[in-house]
Amino acid sequence: METGDCVGGGGKRLNPDTACGQFQAIFGQFFENENVFLFSKGRACLYAILRACGMKSADEVLIPGYTCVVVPSAVINAGAIPRYVDIDPRTFNLSLDSIQKAVNSHTKMLLVQHTYGIPCELDAIREWAREKRIAVVEDCCHAVGSRYGEGLCGTWGCASFFSGQWNKPFTTGLGGMLLVRDEPLAKAVAQVIEREIVRPGWTFDMTIRLQTQIYEILSSPRMVPLLTVIYRFLSNYGVMVGSSDACELKGQIPKRYFMEMSRAQARKGIVEMKALQENLDHRTRIAAYYQDQLSSAGIPVYEPADKEHPVFVRYPVRVEKKAELLEMAFRQGIEIGSWFESPLHPIQTGLEQFGYVRGSCPEAEKASQQAINLPTHRKITMTEAERIIQFLRKSAQFIDR
Numbered sequence: 001m002e003t004g005d006c007v008g009g010g011g012k013r014l015n016p017d018t019a020c021g022q023f024q025a026i027f028g029q030f031f032e033n034e035n036v037f038l039f040s041k042g043r044a045c046l047y048a049i050l051r052a053c054g055m056k057s058a059d060e061v062l063i064p065g066y067t068c069v070v071v072p073s074a075v076i077n078a079g080a081i082p083r084y085v086d087i088d089p090r091t092f093n094l095s096l097d098s099i100q101k102a103v104n105s106h107t108k109m110l111l112v113q114h115t116y117g118i119p120c121e122l123d124a125i126r127e128w129a130r131e132k133r134i135a136v137v138e139d140c141c142h143a144v145g146s147r148y149g150e151g152l153c154g155t156w157g158c159a160s161f162f163s164g165q166w167n168k169p170f171t172t173g174l175g176g177m178l179l180v181r182d183e184p185l186a187k188a189v190a191q192v193i194e195r196e197i198v199r200p201g202w203t204f205d206m207t208i209r210l211q212t213q214i215y216e217i218l219s220s221p222r223m224v225p226l227l228t229v230i231y232r233f234l235s236n237y238g239v240m241v242g243s244s245d246a247c248e249l250k251g252q253i254p255k256r257y258f259m260e261m262s263r264a265q266a267r268k269g270i271v272e273m274k275a276l277q278e279n280l281d282h283r284t285r286i287a288a289y290y291q292d293q294l295s296s297a298g299i300p301v302y303e304p305a306d307k308e309h310p311v312f313v314r315y316p317v318r319v320e321k322k323a324e325l326l327e328m329a330f331r332q333g334i335e336i337g338s339w340f341e342s343p344l345h346p347i348q349t350g351l352e353q354f355g356y357v358r359g360s361c362p363e364a365e366k367a368s369q370q371a372i373n374l375p376t377h378r379k380i381t382m383t384e385a386e387r388i389i390q391f392l393r394k395s396a397q398f399i400d401r
C-alpha cells in the first residue's frame with residue numbers, strides 16, 4: 001500500500017481533496033507562490049532543485065560553513081561540489097563580502113541560509129548573483145515568517161526550501177516544502193520527480209503518525225534534553241524515523257532518500273499552517289523577552305541591522321564554556337540547544353568527506369564552539385522563559401562579555 005499523493009507536476013495543483021493538496025494550497029498561499037512541491041524531508045527539496053538545475057561534476061555550490069551536514073551531502077548526491085563560505089559573526093550568515101571571496105568560475109549556485117531565522121542581506125546578494133548569473137536558493141529551514149525589508153524569506157531566490165523536522169519553525173513530523181519561483185525551473189523539478197521519486201510506504205506513514213503523537217505528549221521543555229538523547233539512540237537502531245540515517249552521516253546515500261511527503265505529514269502540516277500566525281507571534285514575544293533580559297544583564301546579543309526582521313526559531317547566545325554550560329542545563333532540565341556543534345552539524349569527524357577543510361571557515365568554527373540557543377516554541381511559556389534567563393544569569397561566568 002502506498003500512502004503518498006504529493007507529487008505535483010510543474011507546480012500543478014494536487015488534488016484538493018487530499019491532505020497533500022490542501023497543505024500545498026495553504027503553504028503556497030502564505031508565500032504567494034503556486035509552485036509548491038512536498039517531500040519527506042528538507043534535504044530532498046535541495047536535492048530536487050540541484051538536479052533540476054542540471055549540476056555537472058565540476059559545478060560548485062557555495063554554502064555556509066555553518067550548516068547541517070545534510071546540506072553538503074545533498075549537493076554531493078546531486079553530483080556537484082560544495083564550496084564553503086565563512087559566516088559573519090554578527091548574523092551567523094554568509095555575507096556578500098564572504099561570498100565574493102569564495103566565488104570562482106565553477107560557481108553555479110549560491111545557497112543562502114537564514115540561520116536561526118536571521119535573514120541574509122538578500123537585496124545585495126541577489127543583485128550581485130544576478131550580475132554573475134549564479135542561481136540563488138534560500139535555505140529557509142530556520143526562517144518561516146522572517147523578513148528582509150518588506151520581503152519574506154523564501155520569496156527572494158529562484159527557489160527556497162523549508163523543513164518540517166521536529167526542531168524547525170513548525171513540524172510535519174519530518175518533512176520538506178520546496179517553493180520554485182520560475183516556471184521553467186518548476187517544470188524541470190517536476191521532471192526530476194517523475195524520474196526519481198520514491199513513494200512513502202505505510203510503515204513510514206504509521207511511524208510518523210505515532211511519533212508526532214508521542215512527541216506532542218512528551219515535548220514539555222523539561223523533558224526535551226532527555227528525549228533528544230533517547231530519540232537519537234532509538235533512531236540509530238532503526239526503531240524510529242530519525243532525521244538522518246547513520247550511513248548518511250558517513251557520506252552515503254540512504255535508501256528512500258528522495259521521497260515524497262506522506263499523508264500523515266501533510267495532515268500535520270495543515271494543522272500547523274492554521275496556527276502559524278500564533279506560532280510566529282509567540283516566537284517573536286519570547287525572543288524579545290530574551291533579548292531584553294540578556295542585554296540588560298550585560299550579555300551581548302544579536303543586534304538587528306536595518307531591514308533585518310527575524311522570527312527566531314531558536315535565539316542564539318555566545319558563551320565561553322559551552323560544553324560545561326550545556327551539561328549544567330541538561331542536569332537541571334533546562335532546554336538549551338546547540339546549533340551548530342561543528343561547521344557540518346552534527347558530525348565532529350570526517351568533515352573532509354564532505355569537502356570541508358579544517359580552518360577554512362574560522363568564524364564558523366568559532367561560532368560552533370560558542371553558540372548555544374534558547375527555545376522560542378509554543379511550549380515555552382513566559383514562566384519557562386524566565387527560568388531559562390535565571391539559569392543564564394546564574395551561569396554568568398560561562399558567558400562571553
Ligand SMILES: *Cc1c(COP(=O)(O)O)cnc(C)c1O
Pocket residue numbers: 041042043044067068070071113139141142162163164165174175176243
Ligand atoms: C534541518 C536543516 C536542514 C535539513 O532539513 P531536513 O528536513 O532534516 O532534511 C537543512 N538546512 C538547515 C539549515 C537545517 O537546519
